[in-house]
Amino acid sequence: MVNGLVVTASSVLAILVLESAAAYAFSRFRFRGRGAFMGLLALGLLLPLQSYFITQNTIFTDLGLTDTRWALIVPYTAMGLPLATYLLKVYLDALPFELFEAARVDGAGDLRVFLMIVVPLLKPGLATVAIFSALTSWNEFLIYVVFNRWVVGGVTAGSLK
Template identity: 40%
Template sequence: MKKKFKVGKIFVALLALIWLVIAGAPFYFMVASAFKEQFEIFTAGVFSIPKGLYMQNFKEVLEGDFYVYLFNSLFVVGVSLALILVTSLCASYPFSRFKFKLNKPLFGLIVAAMAVPIHVTLIPVFQLTQKLNLYDTIFALIGPYTAFNLPISVFILTGFMAQIPKELEESAEIDGCGKYRTFFNIIAPLSKPGLATLAIYNSVNMWNEFSFALVLTQSQKSRTLPLSIWEFQGQYNANIPMIMAVLTLCALPMIVAFAIGQDKLIKGMMAGAVKG
């Protein structure tokens, strides 16, 4: 029995190691290439170790409009995320705790909305943005980012809230708490792990979003970080190390955010897995 257990552990460890190599290879290529000179990739090899820490790539990136793109991304993601979390929190509460006639049909529409390809809506959203005079502004991205991330957020948070014991609400009602007070003082605080999961999940999606940012913005003052790589490529050539430096700087905030909120993310994903 112990022998089989050891073989199983070795097999799992081997699979984890293979997955680490597969997932880590692109990340290594990105970081290593960011410290190379422009033609070093072609002369020394794609996955070769940099001959030295060539910091000029990062210097040129930071001396450009990088901070404008960074501010736009932080603003759009921050505002959109706040709207997503507040709206999904308020919508998930009645879906998970109340019984009414339109509960299942409305929740079914939300689930169905998750299956709609967002790229199908590019033209209607573009036309709507122009009519609202929001085209080529950072505010043009907030609406689509919020709308297309709400269905999955409501779906996840509704399942999370459904696992909160109803006895807590009953005890609050006995103590004289109304529905609003119960929501703000009991349900919302207990939903923090689920909200943390949604915050990291949605932040990564919106931070890396490219299609809507490309279609709904035009000038540099309104564009976000995924579009900043265009500064370092021409019609027939591209500065690969410079682009890798941009991507490294773009990925750094999300890596830091994930490292800080990793424990809350795991708790949020595991919460409700075992009924208490």
């Protein structure tokens, strides 16, 4: 139970931090390759979880991550990022541009606009994403089975470090 809580909390926290910044960047900045990055996120929504098990298993074995919490946190975070980024990008696109422009006129830089204006406005969206991500991470069992050894006949599975 403790391992499940640690893994779920870690992956949800990583998703919230990474995707809020990514959604802000995709929503408010125009940069080269923006469409390609959004397309890569769409692939994350389209490809099934099982399609990258072999490659992921090889990478985690080479890095020595199997039977650790990182072997669960990294895929759970990667699974949650595409949907979360799209949800918050759409949410930010609906906000008026004048709000951000007024902050710029008052002398706020990109980081200050993000921390003082965007994050407080994103709280309902972040709560929604946190609930979806926590439920997905908590209920996902297939990755746990693949990346952690089972103790046959025992109560615990794997020796998570």
